[in-house]
Amino acid sequence: MLDTQFLCGLVVASICTLAFPVTSTAQTLKAGAPTQVSPTDAAVLTTHTPTLVVENAQGTYVNGVFLHRFEVYDAGRMALEALGVVAQGPGMTEFSVAPPLAYSTSYWWRVRAELDGTAGPWSPTRSFVTPAAPATPSTPLSFTDISVTAGIAPSVLGGHGVMFADTTGGGHPDLYITMNFDVPQDDLFFLNGANGTFTESGAARGIADFDVGSHGAVFADLDHDGDFDLVNGATGFGAPNNIFRNNGQGFFTDVTPASMLARAEGTRGLVTFDMDRDGDLDIYSVSGFLGEGDPAGERNELYRNDGGFQFTDVRSGAAYDALAGQGVTDTDYDGDGDIDLIAANRSGRLVVLRNDGGTFSAVSAASLGIDRDAASGITMADIDTDGDQDMLLVDLDPSDLRNGHLFRNDGGTFVRIRDFNNVIGFMGGFADLDNDQDLDLIFAGDDVSYLNDGGGSFTPGPAVPVAGIDDPRAIAFADIDGDGDVDFAIGAKRSDNWLVRNNVSGANWLKVILISPQGQLGAFGAKVSIYPDGLIGAGMIGMREARSSNGYIAQDDPTLHFGLGSTSTVTIIVTFLDGTLRTITGVAANQTVTVDGR
Numbered sequence: 001m002l003d004t005q006f007l008c009g010l011v012v013a014s015i016c017t018l019a020f021p022v023t024s025t026a027q028t029l030k031a032g033a034p035t036q037v038s039p040t041d042a043a044v045l046t047t048h049t050p051t052l053v054v055e056n057a058q059g060t061y062v063n064g065v066f067l068h069r070f071e072v073y074d075a076g077r078m079a080l081e082a083l084g085v086v087a088q089g090p091g092m093t094e095f096s097v098a099p100p101l102a103y104s105t106s107y108w109w110r111v112r113a114e115l116d117g118t119a120g121p122w123s124p125t126r127s128f129v130t131p132a133a134p135a136t137p138s139t140p141l142s143f144t145d146i147s148v149t150a151g152i153a154p155s156v157l158g159g160h161g162v163m164f165a166d167t168t169g170g171g172h173p174d175l176y177i178t179m180n181f182d183v184p185q186d187d188l189f190f191l192n193g194a195n196g197t198f199t200e201s202g203a204a205r206g207i208a209d210f211d212v213g214s215h216g217a218v219f220a221d222l223d224h225d226g227d228f229d230l231v232n233g234a235t236g237f238g239a240p241n242n243i244f245r246n247n248g249q250g251f252f253t254d255v256t257p258a259s260m261l262a263r264a265e266g267t268r269g270l271v272t273f274d275m276d277r278d279g280d281l282d283i284y285s286v287s288g289f290l291g292e293g294d295p296a297g298e299r300n301e302l303y304r305n306d307g308g309f310q311f312t313d314v315r316s317g318a319a320y321d322a323l324a325g326q327g328v329t330d331t332d333y334d335g336d337g338d339i340d341l342i343a344a345n346r347s348g349r350l351v352v353l354r355n356d357g358g359t360f361s362a363v364s365a366a367s368l369g370i371d372r373d374a375a376s377g378i379t380m381a382d383i384d385t386d387g388d389q390d391m392l393l394v395d396l397d398p399s400d401l402r403n404g405h406l407f408r409n410d411g412g413t414f415v416r417i418r419d420f421n422n423v424i425g426f427m428g429g430f431a432d433l434d435n436d437q438d439l440d441l442i443f444a445g446d447d448v449s450y451l452n453d454g455g456g457s458f459t460p461g462p463a464v465p466v467a468g469i470d471d472p473r474a475i476a477f478a479d480i481d482g483d484g485d486v487d488f489a490i491g492a493k494r495s496d497n498w499l500v501r502n503n504v505s506g507a508n509w510l511k512v513i514l515i516s517p518q519g520q521l522g523a524f525g526a527k528v529s530i531y532p533d534g535l536i537g538a539g540m541i542g543m544r545e546a547r548s549s550n551g552y553i554a555q556d557d558p559t560l561h562f563g564l565g566s567t568s569t570v571t572i573i574v575t576f577l578d579g580t581l582r583t584i585t586g587v588a589a590n591q592t593v594t595v596d597g598r
Contacts, residue, residue, distance in 0.1 A: 030060040031113045031120035034068060037092065039128040048101045048130040053094050057113035057120055066113035066120075070095040075106040075127065076534070077586045085114070102588040103133040104568055133568050133589065138506025141434045143449075145465040146501045150480075151198045152190050152489070153496035157181055158213070159188075161553035162491045164478035165219035165228045167205075168250035170194065171592070173478040173557040175499075177491050180213030180235050187214050187232065188497075191250065196481060198499075206252035207244050212236025216270030216328075216553045220281050223309065224519035228558070233267030233285050240264050241285060241301065243309060259313040263301055269328035272548045273339045274525050274577055276358035279518035280305040281548075284319060284328065284341060291325030291345030300324060318360040324351045327427065327552035330524070331380040331389050331545060334412040339525050339577070342391075344374040344552070350393065369414045372405040377427025377474075377552030381439050382543045384408065384456035387529070389545055392428050392441070394552070404428050404443060408456060418458065420450075424472060427551030431477040431486040433461070435507035435563030437541050444490050444552075445472025445498075470495035476550070478557035484509040484590060486561050491553075508564035508589035512572065514546055517580045517597035522558040524548050525577035528595075530562050533569040533585055541567060564589050 034054035039045060057066055065088050072082040084095045101107060106129050113120040147153035158181035164173040172192040179185050186208040190198035202208035213235040219228035227246040234241055240261045244252040265287035272281040283303040288294035302319050303311035314320060324343035333340050334354065341360065343351040350365040350373045365373070374393040383390045388409040397403055404420035420428075425444025433440040438452040442464060451461035466472070471493040477486045481501065490498035510530065514523035523546050530541040544560045564570065568589045574582045576597045587593055 029118040029120040031057045033121045033123040041126045043128045051096045068093045073108045141504040144501045147499045159491035159497040162476040162489045163555035164557040178214035211239045215268045218548045220272035221521040233270045255309045271330040273330040286324045289325045290347045292323045292348030318362045327377045329378045342378045346375040379551040381430035426473045429475040432563035437565045444475035474554040476554040510562045511592040512560045513594040515596040527575045529573045531571045
């Protein structure tokens with residue numbers, strides 16, 4: 001294997017001879033070095049898929065028909081990017097570089113002759129620079145209601161939770177909508193056809209989950225096999241929550257363990273998270289919708305993952321006893337490296353459960369500076385790109401109108417910075433709608449978006465087409481059509497469910513798929529920071545916390561989306577929950593990158 005560390009620095013390739021790693025051979029080929037023809041040294045190319053051309057190497061004593069070995073290195077990262085061994089052509093030999101190189105990047109290249117295990121001398125090292133990324137036609141931010149044309153409407157009444165995930169491994173996020181109304185009914189699973197349409201496939205795929213109704217659900221890789229299983233909560237009393245194993249390509253089997261079958265608490269919010277940092281995902285669900293006003297004997301459900309879809313029912317502690325109702329969010333609010341829980345309480349104070357190494361302590365919201373409550377949803381996001389998680393609460397006022405309360409995280413305590421009065425929906429959701437490097441805001445079912453100025457201040461943006469929506473509950477985000485911007489779905493109880501396409505274009509973007517060191521797709525609990533390439537420590541573009549649930553029973557696509565603005569090349573830093581760190585430099589914009597912690 002080639003060692004990709006160079007033995008000397010190089011300011012300009014033409015004025016310093018680069019000492020590339022030496023590849024040992026049995027003997028030396030009696031030949032000269034090939035003569036590089038194009039690209040010329042320090043050339044600025046018009047393509048990022050160049051063809052390298054050399055005059056053939058000549059044998060020292062007789063003419064020979066040689067192979068020619070080409071190597072291309074990223075000059076900034078000092079990493080081998082392309083290698084090819086090409087049969088000698090008539091007078092000239094060519095090597096076409098594939099896959100495409102990054103835009104606006106300096107590369108070094110060299111070539112030598114080889115024959116029957118022997119190798120001649122390397123050519124001089126030459127450099128070239130790839131062109132800037134082509135400009136993308138710019139389209140202003142706007143939204144289109146595609147509920148009917150995409151195939152998720154019309155639908156039966158009862159929509160509540162919305163969950164996105166690529167269940168088939170095909171690269172396109174599917175959509176799950178939990179249903180609850182007056183009678184037992186199926187939940188809805190819409191398979192993404194990758195052509196702008198979705199097909200309802202709940203029964204065909206094994207996750208229609210006909211029972212007493214559902215609110216919370218989460219796609220999560222419970223068995224570390226690289227696909228998303230499903231945990232689905234049962235709302236009405238008399239039915240347990242369920243676990244459905246993904247058997248591959250989005251077909252599911254009910255594997256609910258006996259410990260879960262023995263409980264039937266009436267689940268609302270639900271999360272999967274690694275509470276003890278042992279590498280697997282545990283399960284927590286909130287029972288009831290009132291919180292302090294729920295029946296005295298009601299308790300939440302907390303299950304420790306024992307592997308093989310077996311779970312231990314934990315029936316003690318602050319998380320079990322918490323007087324929570326409605327939504328719950330898994331987040332490291334205090335930045336200490338483990339995952340805490342923040343839950344709504346419709347009839348009392350906000351529930352904050354601090355994780356202390358796998359056990360939980362109830363923390364007074366007031367002691368953290370939080371002077372408002374949450375009747376339904378809690379959404380966490382880094383709205384000011386300072387590396388911590390800020391907070392949005394949706395609560396009811398004395399007139400039963402919903403209001404949003406935005407808090408800035410100040411090192412684990414919070415300061416209220418903005419109220420949004422008389423909003424629609426049970427939660428707000430954050431996403432970089434215009435790909436300008438900051439997180440914008442939409443409340444579920446509201447007819448206006450709010451755009452971030454980069455520092456966490458929001459002003460009204462383009463209208464959201466929701467005319468006719470009735471009793472909207474949750475909102476979740478995903479790039480459903482693969483065009484680099486985030487679209488969104490809304491669960492609505494008394495009307496059709498909603499799907500909205502984002503029409504923006506012109507700015508760069510990046511999507512990141514995570515795999516934990518233990519093999520968990522999604523790597524819930526990991527933190528991802530994006531910087532302009534070479535500028536680590538200053539000018540962070542964005543930070544995301546991988547989590548299972550947001551706000552009120554909503555799950556954004558676990559493939560994390562970042563708007564990059566005009567930045568074309570970035571560095572990705574991922575800190576996994578067990579402390580494993582991965583840094584990837586020289587990442588070109590407008591692609592999906594997988595960061596594997598194994």
